[in-house]
Every structure is written in C-alpha cells, then in structure tokens.
Amino acid sequence: MSENMKKNVRVRFAPSPTGYMHVGNFRTALYAYLFAKKNSGDFLLRIEDTDQKRFIQDALEKLIDILKWAGFEYSEGVFIEDGKVVQKGNFGPYIQSERLEIYKKYTDQLMEQGHAYRCFCTSERLEEMRKQQQAEKKPPMYDRHCLNLSKEEVAEKIKQGEKFVIRQKIDTEGFTEYDDLVRGKVKIKNELLDDQVLLKSDGYPTYNLANVIDDHLMEISHVIRGEEYVSSNPKYVQLYKNLGWDVPQFAHLPLLLNSDKSKLSKRQGDVAVEDYIKKGYLKDAIINFVALLGWNPGEGSTQEIFSMQELIETFDLSHVHKAGAIFDLKKLDWINGQYIKKLSLEELYAAALPFLKEKEFFQKAAASRQTEEFAKKVLKIEQERLVKLTDVGEENRFFFEDIKAEKDMLRW
RNA sequence: GGCGCUAUCGUCUAGUGGUUAGGACAUCAGGUUCUCAUCCUGGUAACCGGAGUUCGAUUCUCCGUAGCGCUACCA
Numbered sequence: 001m002s003e004n005m006k007k008n009v010r011v012r013f014a015p016s017p018t019g020y021m022h023v024g025n026f027r028t029a030l031y032a033y034l035f036a037k038k039n040s041g042d043f044l045l046r047i048e049d050t051d052q053k054r055f056i057q058d059a060l061e062k063l064i065d066i067l068k069w070a071g072f073e074y075s076e077g078v079f080i081e082d083g084k085v086v087q088k089g090n091f092g093p094y095i096q097s098e099r100l101e102i103y104k105k106y107t108d109q110l111m112e113q114g115h116a117y118r119c120f121c122t123s124e125r126l127e128e129m130r131k132q133q134q135a136e137k138k139p140p141m142y143d144r145h146c147l148n149l150s151k152e153e154v155a156e157k158i159k160q161g162e163k164f165v166i167r168q169k170i171d172t173e174g175f176t177e178y179d180d181l182v183r184g185k186v187k188i189k190n191e192l193l194d195d196q197v198l199l200k201s202d203g204y205p206t207y208n209l210a211n212v213i214d215d216h217l218m219e220i221s222h223v224i225r226g227e228e229y230v231s232s233n234p235k236y237v238q239l240y241k242n243l244g245w246d247v248p249q250f251a252h253l254p255l256l257l258n259s260d261k262s263k264l265s266k267r268q269g270d271v272a273v274e275d276y277i278k279k280g281y282l283k284d285a286i287i288n289f290v291a292l293l294g295w296n297p298g299e300g301s302t303q304e305i306f307s308m309q310e311l312i313e314t315f316d317l318s319h320v321h322k323a324g325a326i327f328d329l330k331k332l333d334w335i336n337g338q339y340i341k342k343l344s345l346e347e348l349y350a351a352a353l354p355f356l357k358e359k360e361f362f363q364k365a366a367a368s369r370q371t372e373e374f375a376k377k378v379l380k381i382e383q384e385r386l387v388k389l390t391d392v393g394e395e396n397r398f399f400f401e402d403i404k405a406e407k408d409m410l411r412w
Numbered sequence: 413g414g415c416g417c418u419a420u421c422g423u424c425u426a427g428u429g430g431u432u433a434g435g436a437c438a439u440c441a442g443g444u445u446c447u448c449a450u451c452c453u454g455g456u457a458a459c460c461g462g463a464g465u466u467c468g469a470u471u472c473u474c475c476g477u478a479g480c481g482c483u484a485c486c487a
Contacts, residue, residue: 016487051486123485130483139414140483165485183417192415200485207487231416231482254418254480261479289424292436296425302435304424321418321425324480328423331437341450385449395448 009041010221016048017059020272021066024256024264027290031253032224033072034315045077046214047095050204066273091218096210103205106213107166107198115242116198118164119146120157141194166199176234181251181317188234196235212239215248222249251317254294255324264327280355280389285336293325305338337387348379355389362393365400
C-alpha cells in the first residue's frame with residue numbers, strides 16, 4: 001500500500017461516565033493515545049452514555065480532568081471549557097445520547113435489509129428461556145421467538161402499545177473471522193452467536209450497536225479496547241458487513257488483575273486513578289508503571305523508565321501481551337521513587353506542598369512562621385529516600401515541631 | 413453449564429527447536445554510609461501437567477488443569 005493510499009490513523013477513547021477513572025481504563029486510554037501519537041494520527045474522546053440507569057452527574061468532568069492531568073491531549077470530541085461541556089470536530093456529536101436519530105436511522109436500514117428485527121419478548125420470558133436452556137445445558141441464546149412475526153402481528157403489537165427492542169439477525173451460517181492486532185486471527189462459528197439487542201425499548205442503542213456505528217462514522221481506523229469485547233466482536237464484524245462498511249483494525253487489550261488474578265476490583269484495593277494521585281504517586285510514575293503492565297519495548301530492551309516521549313517513540317501494539325497483568329504496587333513504589341529523585345527541588349516542593357499542607361505538624365509550623373525555605377531543606381534531605389508524596393516530612397517532623405532544631409538546621 | 417482466550421522466577425517481563433533461560437521489582441547476604449535511605453556487589457528464585465512430533469522440546473501439535481472474559485434492554 002502506498003503512503004498516500006494509507007488511511008489516516010484515528011483512534012478514540014470511549015469511556016462511559018461511571019464516576020471515576022478505573023486504572024484499567026486509564027491504561028486503555030494511554031495505549032490508544034500512544035498509538036495515535038506514534039502514528040501521527042488523531043486521538044479523540046467520545047462519551048458512551050447510553051445507559052440511562054447508570055447516569056452519574058460529575059462523571060464526565062472527572063474523566064476529562066484525569067485525561068488533562070495525564071497529558072493525553074485530544075484534538076476532537078468532548079471538552080470542558082469554563083465549566084461548560086463543549087464538543088469540537090467534524091464528526092460530532094461525540095456524546096452518544098445526542099446521536100439517537102443516527103442510531104435509529106441505521107437500525108431502520110438494517111431492518112429493511114433483513115439484518116434486524118423487532119422483539120417483543122418480556123424480560124420475564126427471556127429469563128425463563130435462559131433458565132430452561134441452562135437446565136438443558138444448552139448455551140443461553142435468544143431463541144428467535146419474534147423473528148418470524150408477520151407484518152400484521154407486529155403492527156397489532158405496536159398498536160397495543162407493546163414495548164419492543166430491536167435485535168440483530170445474526171448470520172448463523174459459516175464462520176466470522178477477523179484480525180486482531182494483539183491476538184492474531186480470530187475465527188468463530190456463527191451458529192454460536194446470539195441475536196443481540198441493538199436498540200433498547202427506550203430508544204437508546206446498546207453498546208453493541210453504538211460502537212459500530214460511531215467508530216465507522218467517526219472514521220476510526222483502529223479500535224483499541226479491553227478484552228471483555230473479544231467474544232462479542234464477531235457480531236460487530238457482521239454488523240459492519242451488513243451495513244456495507246469496511247471493518248476497522250481491532251486490538252483487544254488484556255485485563256489488569258488483582259494479586260489473586262481476579263479482575264482488578266475495588267474490593268481488593270484502589271482502582272481509581274484518583275486514589276493513586278491522592279496516595280502521593282507522581283503522574284509520570286503512574287503512566288510509566290501502567291504502560292509496562294502488558295506491554296514491553298521488545299527487541300531485547302531492558303529499559304524500565306520511560307518518559308512520555310520515549311513511550312510514544314517505542315510503543316507498538318505488536319508487543320502487547322495477551323495475558324492479563326497483576327497490578328503490583330511494589331513496582332509502582334520503586335518507579336515513583338525513581339521519579340521523585342529526578343525532580344528538581346522546585347518541582348519537588350511544588351509536588352509535595354499539597355501533601356505537606358495536610359500534615360498537622362506542618363500546619364502548626366506554617367501558622368507561626370515562614371516555612372518554604374525550611375521545607376525545601378527538609379525535602380532535599382528526604383528526596384532520595386522518598387517513595388510516596390504522602391510520606392513527605394514524616395521522618396523529619398521533629399524539625400517542624402521544634403523551632404530551635406529548625407533554626408539550627410537552617411544554618412547548615 | 414456453554415463458548416472463547418490465556419499460561420516463563422512471588423510480581424512485571426525478555427527469549428529460543430539445542431541458551432549457564434536474560435532483565436527489573438520484591439526478597440536474602442555483603443560493601444559504602446555516623447544512622448536510615450540512596451548507591452554498588454553477589455545470592456535464592458521460573459518455562460502448569462501429560463502425551464505426541466523430533467536426534468533434541470520451555471518453544472510446535474493434541475489432551476488435561478487452572479485463571480480470566482463473554483454468556484444483560486451494562487458497557
């Protein structure tokens with residue numbers, strides 16, 4: 001393929017606003033960002049807020065704050081300016097709840113072409129059906145109860161005000177195959193695929209529909225997302241084909257795990273990036289650490305410390321692992337210490353001050369005298385042994401508490 | 413239960429049809445250091461199990477096991 005035939009690289013980060021930035025999600029954002037930068041492509045932010053039951057007020061702001069904090073600059077999508085949500089770019093809107101007509105349009109098209117159909121089944125019936133299938137040790141799948149409803153039956157049900165969803169009519173013949181940039185060729189028997197719901201009865205799309213439509217319409221070249229979508233992907237591939245669209249490149253990232261190898265969860269420690277910031281980890285350390293969870297620079301490199309620039313230069317999806325990685329705080333501690341050591345005194349002071357201000361001994365000292373000069377002296381001594389910013393000053397609180405000791409020390 | 417994916421030191425990982433299986437974190441020992449930390453040196457520590465292919469498998473194939481994911485009108 002010649003250079004000018006090559007499609008522009010366009011990558012998106014598409015979180016749903018659930019209230020905080022999960023570190024697993026953060027890593028997905030990082031990899032997507034690195035990939036975009038490495039290939040001089042576009043990086044954009046789309047918001048997947050199609051689940052009205054889980055809507056959370058401040059979630060969007062928090063999400064954007066973290067992206068900004070991390071330095072994942074995006075050129076397109078959803079921004080917050082002067083406290084207001086704004087959208088930029090030629091492929092908007094970038095908030096899915098504002099794209100409802102678009103989803104409607106394409107579901108209509110799919111129905112006309114026989115790739116989708118209305119389903120009036122109640123959740124009770126579906127539950128019953130699944131139970132039975134399980135009892136018979138069959139895979140729980142929609143039984144196509146509503147597939148062959150006549151036009152009259154459908155019209156009648158609609159007239160009666162029965163609620164319905166729209167399901168994808170899976171092509172059950174043969175296989176669906178696609179290339180995954182981290183997993184290689186993936187091939188699956190179509191008869192195993194379920195007629196998944198595309199449009200909910202409230203008119204909102206499911207992820208299953210929205211991700212395909214948006215990724216296509218926004219001209220996303222590489223779909224980078226978590227491993228949890230691997231098994232659904234063949235259905236998405238069918239959808240692309242049904243719609244007559246080219247299939248993008250896929251890259252499904254391995255999961256981040258707890259120390260017992262279960263999926264990284266709140267119950268076993270902190271999972272929000274915010275938590276790690278509060279705990280006194282530096283931005284660059286967190287990024288460095290997370291980047292190494294599931295990726296390595298390859299070529300026999302033994303480099304452990306990477307600046308953002310170096311990450312951009314070396315990052316490559318082909319060196320992303322297939323297996324999940326345990327989130328090991330010990331290594332984070334070490335990396336954080338490395339970064340703290342590299343800071344100038346001014347930088348360290350700036351980074352440490354918010355943590356110092358939390359300390360009672362510092363507050364007392366600051367109330368009665370000028371503390372900046374002194375704090376810097378202390379930081380200088382502590383710098384090489386400091387692991388987390390939350391520990392700042394602790395080993396030298398004595399100096400803060402005793403004004404004479406402080407004076408002696410300043411004379412050094 | 414069904415389907416799929418995955419599997420190298422405790423952890424993150426490199427790597428190969430023949431290697432002393434390499435690095436980093438952690439850990440242990442020693443050195444530097446007034447002490448602690450940093451730093452330096454060294455050590456312990458791994459190819460999930462079983463078959464098969466092969467002159468030779470950690471590497472390739474199959475089976476098993478385990479873990480994870482999906483199995484929602486959640487994403």
